[in-house]
Structures are given as structure tokens and as C-alpha cells.
Amino acid sequence: MLIVAAVALIDKTGCVLLSQRPEGKAHAGQWEFPGGKVEEGENVGEALIRELREELGIDTETSCLAPLAFNGEGDLLLLLYACRKYKGVPTPLEGQTLAWARPDEIFSYDLVPADKPLAAAVRDLLS
Ligand SMILES: Nc1nc2c([nH]c(=O)n2[C@@H]2O[C@H](COP(=O)(O)OP(=O)(O)OP(=O)(O)O)[C@@H](O)[C@H]2O)c(=O)[nH]1
DSSP states (O other): OEEEEEEEEBOTTSOEEEEEOOTTSTTTTOEEOSEEEOOTTOOHHHHHHHHHHHHHOOBOOGGGOEEEEEEEETTEEEEEEEEOOOBSOOOOTTSOEEEEEOGGGGGGSOBOGGGHHHHHHHHHHHO
């Protein structure tokens, strides 16, 4: 079972950050929430904080991560948190493309399949 922690990062205007997977990776060109695999010895919050530093150059803490939704597909368990408080400006540090989406725009992005139920929870939260 692969556990993946991801975040709906929400800005002051109520938009959510989406990340487009780079060429050469599975689901290249499709959009997802920033995050990644929980590594051995990490808890979910620690993994997410590490991924946000590595991928986006931003800092947050566990008290700013609110559990929002999950989805299990095959051997993948996706855990989505909402986060409105973080330090720094999200910057694409790993070749990805970033976009801030309004709630009504989320489904106009070509989302990775497992993210669709999660995206619905984000849209409902922000609408
Ligand atoms: N970060 C993230 N991963 C997701 C989401 N939805 C989803 O199905 N995934 C899948 O969960 C896995 C996350 O792995 P990852 O981000 O740590 O690693 P990766 O495949 O990008 O790169 P890798 O080659 O370094 O393992 C990928 O298989 C990815 O397709 C999502 O919203 N965010």
C-alpha cells in the first residue's frame, strides 16, 4: 500500500494550487495536488511538510494542515489536507507547472484520475 499525502493549498482569494506533472513521469501533463509519498519512518504530516519544502519551497506546520478527504484506488491511498497558512511563495522547484484555480475552474483541469473525488471535496469547501 502506497500512502501519498497531498495538500489543497488555499490562497487569500480562495483559489487552490494545482501542479502539473512533468514530462517523463507517469500521468505526465495531468494535474494533481502538491505532495508525495510518505517515506519509511515519517508520519503523514512530516511527509507533507517535507514535500512542500522540496517541491514548492514553502514552509508550514502540522497545526496548519486540516484533514479534508481521502481516496483509495488500487494500492494507492491518497490523503488530502487543506492548508491556508504557510510561509513563502509557492515556486515550481521540480520542473512542474503551477496554477491557482478558482473553485469553479478546478474541473476544467485534466486531473489525475484518483484526484477527482478529492477535487470535488475541495470545490465544495471553497464554494
Ligand atoms: N503528489 C500527488 N501524487 C498523486 C496525487 N494523485 C495521485 O494519484 N498521485 C500519485 O501518487 C504518487 C505520488 O508519488 P510522488 O509524487 O512521491 O512521486 P512521483 O511519481 O511524482 O515521482 P517519483 O518518480 O519520484 O516516485 C504518484 O504515483 C502520483 O501519480 C496527488 O494529488 N498528488
